Structure formats: C-alpha cells, structure tokens
Amino acid sequence: MSSDWMSKVAETLLPLSQEQQNIVKALREWKFTGDVIDFSSNDDDKEVNYEEYPPCELCGYPHIKTGYMIKNVFTGEELTIGCECIKKFSPEKEVDESHVLKCLNKLRWKRCKVNISSLEEYYQEEGAFTPKQLILVLNLFKKYNILYTPSCFKMKMRRDHEKSQLESLSDKEWDLIFPCLSPAQRRRRAE
Numbered sequence: 001m002s003s004d005w006m007s008k009v010a011e012t013l014l015p016l017s018q019e020q021q022n023i024v025k026a027l028r029e030w031k032f033t034g035d036v037i038d039f040s041s042n043d044d045d046k047e048v049n050y051e052e053y054p055p056c057e058l059c060g061y062p063h064i065k066t067g068y069m070i071k072n073v074f075t076g077e078e079l080t081i082g083c084e085c086i087k088k089f090s091p092e093k094e095v096d097e098s099h100v101l102k103c104l105n106k107l108r109w110k111r112c113k114v115n116i117s118s119l120e121e122y123y124q125e126e127g128a129f130t131p132k133q134l135i136l137v138l139n140l141f142k143k144y145n146i147l148y149t150p151s152c153f154k155m156k157m158r159r160d161h162e163k164s165q166l167e168s169l170s171d172k173e174w175d176l177i178f179p180c181l182s183p184a185q186r187r188r189r190a191e
C-alpha cells in the first residue's frame with residue numbers, strides 16, 4: 001500500500017473506526033459487505049453522465065462508476081468506495097465471513113436459545129466452524145427459514161477432534177453440511 005494512499009484514507013477512516021490512532025489496525029476493522037452499486041444508470045435505467053457519478057468516499061477520487069460498500073464491524077459505519085480502493089480490502093474471504101455473520105445475526109431475532117455471540121466469535125477467530133457447530137447452525141437456519149449460501153460457510157477438519165466428529169455423523173447430518181464442504185472434505189464421506 002502506498003503511504004500516499006494511507007495518509008489520505010487515515011483522515012477519513014480513523015474518525016469512523018474504533019481504532020483512533022493506527023491506520024493499519026483501523027483498516028482491519030473494515031470489511032467489504034458484498035454490496036456493489038452501479039452508478040452509470042439510475043433507477044429508471046436511464047444513463048447517468050460521468051460527471052454525475054459520486055466520488056469515492058475513501059480516497060476522494062471524483063467520479064466512480066461502480067461503488068463497493070465497506071462496513072466497520074465495530075462502529076457499523078459504511079462507506080461506498082471505488083474499484084481501486086476496494087482492492088485494499090481482501091474480498092472473497094471477507095464477503096463469505098460477512099455473509100456468515102449476517103445469517104447468524106438473523107438468528108438473534110428468532111429468540112433461539114443458542115449463544116449466537118460465541119458462534120460469531122468462534123467463526124471470526126477460526127474462519128470456520130467445527131462439524132458440530134456447522135450442523136447446529138444449519139439446522140437453525142432450516143428451522144427459522146433463513147436463506148444462506150452454503151459455499152460461504154467453512155468447516156474445519158484439522159485436528160483429530162474434528163475428524164472424529166465427522167466420523168460420528170448420520171447420513172442426514174452429512175446431507176445437511178455437504179454443500180458447505182471442500183472437495184477434500186467431501187471425499188471423507190466415502191472413506
């Protein structure tokens with residue numbers, strides 16, 4: 001990252017972040033939400049002039065055709081930024097994670113008796129669920145009719161503990177988590 005870009009965005013980002021001093025730390029609080037906005041046409045599908053495209057809310061670049069939404073996970077602040085700035089926010093994994101967190105958050109409103117916060121914390125720390133956690137979460141989604149994208153939900157299978165969890169799964173549980181699994185994880189079912 002160029003120091004030029006850093007000093008420019010520090011001005012914008014620090015007041016909106018939990019971290020108030022260190023821009024590198026503050027940047028980590030911001031995630032791409034997966035929302036992409038096309039500014040080249042308006043709601044009636046009419047073309048919009050280039051001069052009317054809004055500026056990047058991060059670096060101030062005057063006209064952006066496509067806007068990418070980033071959000072601070074602590075403060076909830078949101079910014080719409082351009083295609084150059086979004087490159088600084090590692091996309092895929094972050095989008096997956098924000099989708100997982102959004103789905104978990106929906107469970108909060110369903111008054112289910114599961115500790116959602118601890119699931120959120122675990123996922124943010126580990127980047128994946130254990131097999132048992134994944135089954136629990138997917139069953140809750142099913143019960144409460146919450147739509148989710150299975151490929152965003154990662155499962156870990158690194159330690160013996162998780163491997164033995166997998167070996168004890170029923171067919172029904174395998175069917176439930178199967179769409180979330182990587183090819184290597186899927187092969188374990190056949191073993």
Ligand SMILES: [Zn+2]
Nearest residue numbers: 056059082085
């Ligand atoms: Zn920018």
